[in-house]
Amino acid sequence: MDLGTANTLVYVSGKGIVLAEPSVVAMDQKTKMPLAVGIEAKKMLGRTPGDVIALRPLRDGVIADFDIAEVMLKEFIRRANEGSNVIRPRLVIGIPSGVTAVERRAVMDAALQAGASEVFLIDEPIAAAIGAGLPVGEPTGSMIVDIGGGTTEVAVLSLQGSVISESVRIAGDELSDSIVSYMKKVHNLTIGERTAEEIKIQVGSAYPTPEDNDITMEVRGLHLLSGLPRTVTIKGPEIRESMSEPLSTIVEAVKRTLERTPPELASDIIDRGIMLAGGGAHLRGIDTLISHETGIVTHIADDPLTCVVLGTGKVLEDFKNMDRVFSGRSRSL
Numbered sequence: 001m002d003l004g005t006a007n008t009l010v011y012v013s014g015k016g017i018v019l020a021e022p023s024v025v026a027m028d029q030k031t032k033m034p035l036a037v038g039i040e041a042k043k044m045l046g047r048t049p050g051d052v053i054a055l056r057p058l059r060d061g062v063i064a065d066f067d068i069a070e071v072m073l074k075e076f077i078r079r080a081n082e083g084s085n086v087i088r089p090r091l092v093i094g095i096p097s098g099v100t101a102v103e104r105r106a107v108m109d110a111a112l113q114a115g116a117s118e119v120f121l122i123d124e125p126i127a128a129a130i131g132a133g134l135p136v137g138e139p140t141g142s143m144i145v146d147i148g149g150g151t152t153e154v155a156v157l158s159l160q161g162s163v164i165s166e167s168v169r170i171a172g173d174e175l176s177d178s179i180v181s182y183m184k185k186v187h188n189l190t191i192g193e194r195t196a197e198e199i200k201i202q203v204g205s206a207y208p209t210p211e212d213n214d215i216t217m218e219v220r221g222l223h224l225l226s227g228l229p230r231t232v233t234i235k236g237p238e239i240r241e242s243m244s245e246p247l248s249t250i251v252e253a254v255k256r257t258l259e260r261t262p263p264e265l266a267s268d269i270i271d272r273g274i275m276l277a278g279g280g281a282h283l284r285g286i287d288t289l290i291s292h293e294t295g296i297v298t299h300i301a302d303d304p305l306t307c308v309v310l311g312t313g314k315v316l317e318d319f320k321n322m323d324r325v326f327s328g329r330s331r332s333l
């Protein structure tokens with residue numbers, strides 16, 4: 001399972017990826033009953049009546065609301081397990097490398113309470129690198145940059161382990177938040193997080209291109225001064241500019257990791273290049289920006305959003321040979 005801030009994906013041994021849903025739960029505030037989990041709940045974000053709330057139980061890659069996370073995990077495990085005769089499955093979960101022991105424990109406890117028989121944790125950068133097809137098991141350096149919703153994970157890996165790694169709690173969510181602030185400050189327009197994400201995906205970019213100025217989008221929101229709905233047309237370059245701060249934090253994390261990399265592994269990375277994974281790798285021009293700032297060729301994984309779950313899946317399928325990759329393990333029930 002890739003238990004992500006933005007999306008949760010589940011891979012079942014022998015079947016492949018069986019579930020990919022937003023990490024969102026809609027609850028009835030009065031009865032405390034879940035009304036929807038996943039895609040249906042995401043549609044409700046920012047659009048709920050008074051007694052319904054749509055929540056994201058994870059923030060910055062870690063569990064922010066334990067009870068809601070448990071509800072979500074229970075439902076996803078149920079859906080992934082439908083039609084199978086396994087009652088309490090064994091679970092491998094990818095989590096950010098920078099989390100504390102308490103945060104790791106919270107993930108294991110939530111998964112056990114949600115129905116898992118045993119839980120293994122794997123650091124997301126290792127899972128992402130395995131999923132992206134990097135030769136993680138060999139004595140050669142590979143660099144992975146996984147830009148998710150809540151965290152950006154940068155790691156240099158060799159022999160199934162992470163030699164140097166850095167996890168910053170700045171990723172796709174902060175890029176969207178910067179757009180919300182920019183729209184408020186410059187266009188006097190209040191927009192929700194879903195609209196900001198749409199802007200980021202449709203017109204956002206990390207590096208200038210000649211066609212940038214032609215990319216426009218009509219954005220609807222509430223005008224701050226009149227208090228009424230208003231439509232504003234925005235252009236690519238202003239949105240890129242609005243995201244410059246979180247983008248430079250991501251680039252700095254990559255540079256710092258490179259500076260700390262032992263020379264032999266650095267030479268492997270120059271040969272192989274940097275691999276980008278996570279939904280943020282889809283941001284237009286992010287590969288060019290990182291390549292320009294580091295001087296190292298940067299590739300985007302084939303399907304960045306599925307790298308972590310594919311990596312956990314490969315570990316699950318080859319459990320005996322991959323036991324060194326786990327960073328945590330619960331006692332079996």
Ligand SMILES: Nc1ncnc2c1ncn2[C@@H]1O[C@H](COP(=O)(O)OP(=O)(O)OP(=O)(O)O)[C@@H](O)[C@H]1O
Binds near residue numbers: 007
């Ligand atoms: N085309 C796109 N352009 C820019 N950003 C995108 C695009 N598609 C998805 N994203 C962003 O990718 C992020 C989600 O990525 P992903 O599913 O890898 O994160 P996650 O695993 O849930 O998060 P984390 O690993 O931090 O817990 C979101 O912020 C989303 O807005």
